[in-house]
Amino acid sequence: MTFSRPLKFLAALLTVIGVSSILSVAVTTKNFSESYPLVVCPPTLDGLGSQISLSSKKTPFQKLQNRTSKTAPVKVLRLPVIKDSLVITSEGVTPVVWQSRSGSWAGGALCTGPASSQWFVGGTADVTSRGRLLIVNSGLSDAVVDVESFTENGKQALRSTKVAAKNFLVISLDSLAPGDKKLAVHVAPRSGRINAFMIDEQVKGLKALGGDLVNPVAVVSKSVVIPAIPNQFSKTSPALPHTLRVLTPGEVDATITVEVLSADGIFVPVGLNSRLISAGIVTEFQLDPKIAANFMAVRISATEPIVAAVKSTVAVKGKNDFVWSTAAPELVPLTMAITGLTPFISFTGDQINISLDVTLINGKVSRQNVKGTDIAKWRVPENARSFTIVKVGAATFAGALVSSTNGYGYFPIAAGSPLTKIEVPDSNIRVLNP
């Protein structure tokens, strides 16, 4: 028996395999379209002042209620907003809006792209409340939004509301749960291009108790990091009080452990180790750490997904104000416009190693590095228009504290308009087959 013929066959088979491997180029069936969604800044309500920090004078914007799609350049680096909400084509730069009531309070928030879920932990619905929930629909179609409120008395009735196209809606916080003190609100649009903002403003009679813009978080999580909490000292007490507000939105009670991180070290406050939180009940704890540092961070680990924020009492030029420090997402490379704000930024993480590029008003760019363990601080130069996080280590969080003549504010360092990678669809009749 000769093997030449079988061997020829095998050789032919191997040749075919080789040729096929060349022919068989990987079929890439996915194409993507990358874009930064337009960001929306909150409207300015009566009696309030508002400025938006921008990184470029050429940044296009339009007023929310403009019926055309035409935009105009901002022409300034800090844009005062008279009334209407603005839609800004910021292309990856996150503008920061700074709102204040003259001589009463101030607060900061990020202008962000539309969100499918926003949790606001802050505000009150009792008699002191002058707070409002602003729901902005920047889309060209009417939107329907579900507003779900939680208080110390549990979950409130769901409120669904319609927001007209290119318009916004103002809801008083005291209408969400009349009389209740501890409020957490979940805004979930059923349809539409929706952004929500919360203003927590409190008065007692004619006396202003302060106010703040409450920054939202997108998701509930078992691990929450609030990276920047001001810790001011007064003449009469070691430190002004802090209140930790926590909610477990799910159906199961959660057990939480709170760690305070500061330049003085990390410790778990008394009574906040393995503390049970009832599901659906907004719970508050006094947080009065005995630390010398003038800022701190809080890290909460829970057995169930939670949302949390810390309300800190601050004093600015002899007047009381308060700040809602909210959770921040993990820090990623981003650019934030901070013209005119000079924020103090607190970084939290096991190993902090951050490179930043700071762009000054005059256009110069300087590289800064921030390193540390557990918590680190960095003050943005006064003449900076923006900073860019160029490099960041894993599990690092950041928040900014801003002090102004009218009050004290906080905003998380997060991308307001992350790069959105949308898959370009293919035509395939398969979509019509179950």
Added chain:
Amino acid sequence: MASQADVDKHRVTAVLVSHNGALWLPEVVAALTSQTRPIDLITAVDTGSEDASTKLLKSARIPFFTTDRATGFGQAISLAVEKLPQSIEHEWIWLIHDDCAPAPTALAELLSAIDDRPQVVMVGPKLLGWHDRTHLLEAGISIAGNGARWTGLEPLEYDQGQHDGIHDVLSVSTAGALIRRDVFEELGGLDKNLALFRDDVDFGWRARTAGHSVIVATSAVAFHAQASATERRIIDVEGAFLHRPLHLDRRNAAYVLLANSSWWMIPWIAIQLFGSAIARAFGYLLAKLPGYASDEILAFTSLILRPGIILEARKVRKKQRFVSARVVAPFIPPRWSQLRLGTEHLLEMIRTKVFPDNNLGTDSILDSVEDEDLLTPVNTNSWLAIFKRPEVLGFLSIAIVSLANSRNRFGALVGGALPISPSGATDLWRTYFESWHEVGMGSSLATPSWVAVTAIASLAVLGKVQFLITAFFLIAPILMMWSCFNLLKKLTGNSWISIPGAFLYAISPVTIAAVSSGHIATLLLMIFVPYVALILHDWWGIETYSWRKVFAVSLLFSMLYAFTLMSFVIAFTAAISITIDNYGEYSVTKDKTVWRERVFKRSAVVFVPFLVNAPFSFEALIHPSRFLTEPGLVTPGGGPLVVLLGNPGGTGSIPLWLVSPILLILVISLFSSTHARRIAEYGLGALSLAILVGSLSVATHGNEGKAKVWAGPVLTIVTLAAVAAGTVMLDRLRQTLVLSHIHYRHVLSAILLLITGSYAVLAIGYSVTAGANSAVQANRTTVMPAFLSVETQTKILVLREITSAKEKKIQYYISRGQDISLGEPDVAPKQNVAIATAARALIDGTGITSSKTLSDYGIKYVFVKSPFDKDVIRLIDGIGGFTRTSATSLGVVWSVNQPTGRLLFVNQEGVRTALETEVLGANTSVPSAGTLILTESSNRSWQVLQNGYRLPRTNNEMGLPTFKVTEAGEISVIHDGTVRRAWLSLQVIFLVIVIVMTLPAGRRKREISEKELA
């Protein structure tokens, strides 16, 4: 002789008519002279014989005279009778054909029968075959309503005396008929218009209506060669067109019926005659006897075009009639008996073909095994022993595995490559015949032939297509095991090898994948490829095949091509390879005849099915990707390396860790010294093709993105080759291993068997567990919500996330309100560029003009099927131009803000409105002059008619058909299907030709041996 007449009071004159009957005449003359009751007078007439007939008559001393060649039988008889002496009482004329030999007692028996029956004027003998004298030809005759000569006998009926006796009949054959002379003359003899054939029936009919009686006396016997009817001699009588006996017979049959029947029966009889002529002509065409077919048609038309003859004949009969015409009614066979006899004949033919009578062996006593019977033990096994037979165990096992695997597939199947089936076959026929398919933006692509095949197959289940598909997927593994077993039986006589081999074939990777992913064509190939291997086992030397066999194979290939043109690719590749091989032989032998015949026959096998599948197959030349697809949706294959293992890969395929032994068996067989080596060469050749095909990517069947070709159809060959090679190898190896000491072959065999056994166990395990949760499932919820189906003719842009094992992908398509159904993906058009851009812009949020684009193309809604990325839904909300109309758990629907529809009208001011339309051929009215835009893909068959005129058609900048309307009024929108009908006609012609060529050829009567005839 005179003394004999005195005894029985009868006088008999035999009249013998001869015409080229020298072959039979000696025996006839001998028969006449040897009658026990001597004939009183014999006279003969020769009608211009050119053989030795006259010499024979002369030598027999029979007085005769000669007439013209064109003289008919009846005329010859009349001439002879005229020359006889004056008629006397009880004188009888005995009509004798030159091919009819009466038995010695025939005349005596005939006279005996009429002795005490004075009313009888015509009596005939029982006619038996000339050669087979047990074959009963006639015992009295009649005529059926369709003109058929009716004997009431079965074909080739054996004479056992079952019809014996004296019976009243309509008539008897003139061969051996004894007719009373006075009545014969009174009725004018045999009709002159009936020169040959049917003159006997006509005479009997006339005798009956004249008040006489006709009987058959079966004690009298004659042997008849039926030389004219069986074309043993040329007929030269007047009126025999081109000497064709069938033509004359049919013409005369029609004449008899039309001349003798009641007036009120004439229309019905004419219809019957014409209908049966057409049916018989069709049958003759199928039997490849066009001459006979033309005889059938011409015979009737030639008579009907000359009604004067009929009218004259009816006048004569009217004068002769003394009793009601209804007197013959009992002798005309009822229609049901014709039907019964016809059906029995047909069934007998089929039975003979299917179960040929094989007991043609000798009946010699030497072959008797009676003694052996004594030694054969009595079988005392219980019926449970049947379960120990490998066939029973094997088929029972595959049935159980298939049932377990199909547990989620009891109901209307959908998923994978398989769209939902329509509930009835009529929907499939509609899809097949329609010239315009409402799929996507519309398509005029030719529906593949498999749709028609499926529709025909569904007739077996009363048109329930869904049931057919479900049943097919359930029993396909059993059928493929059966077909493979039939092949393997030829390779080994050991069922313990062939049954496991067939079982492995039925649980092969390609089977499991095809069932799980809904690949109908692959399953069909798996069933039929073993039969193809059986038929084409001598593919190399195809010149030995008859053309009929070649066309039979072409017909089978036509069905396989109909389901997938990949079978054409396989056949073409195989043909090329073998032809190259043949050329090697030709270059040595230089035998051009064999070489050409091989090339022609092989080309016929490969290309004739291609023609039969026109126009679907022709379109594949324009869209070559169609050569690599199967019915239904495109599901990607696994690529060349997966295919190498005999696994097509992709959705529903077995996991990669479940490696089949296919490649291993083929490689080992390649080094075998048995026939397995040749089989393995075919297998590896097919595997190479499968790898090559599997490495290609195509975008077709409504899928814009390229997908790896599913190589399942080619892998069927590979799998079969591996199973066949393994069977051959194991069959021979078993003997070798049994007889030899343990050595490396034992070890290698054990390893191979272990691997094969492991695969079988794991494949069964996979099949009945995870395999049951395949892409193809029963009774799935539809994609499109019911409320979107309410508006007919509404186009909807559907966006959906398609999830597969590897990825999640956003895809879109245009729906007409419902999910796609069987056959539609095959004709799905390519997506329009503008719509594609609009859909993409919709997703990435830049689609400010998406709404306008969609409305321009008549798309009324956008439907996003849940689950879907909520950010994208918000983007669509924010884009503008759309109004959200519903959001349910099924998905979100937006309506396009601008007015749109299937038919748009733009008036002279530029205002656009949507016109109300119904189904494909829309009838509506336009309010004024303007432009009509049909939001369907451009096609030259689109027409708009107004006031009976076609409106001029152009394509607008979007490529949509646009019509200029000059005035208000009613319009009709139609898609002219003439081209499609023309193609279908061509396909039918090709198909009929192939069927005719496949059917067994009929034989002319002169080609049938006399032994077969009688």
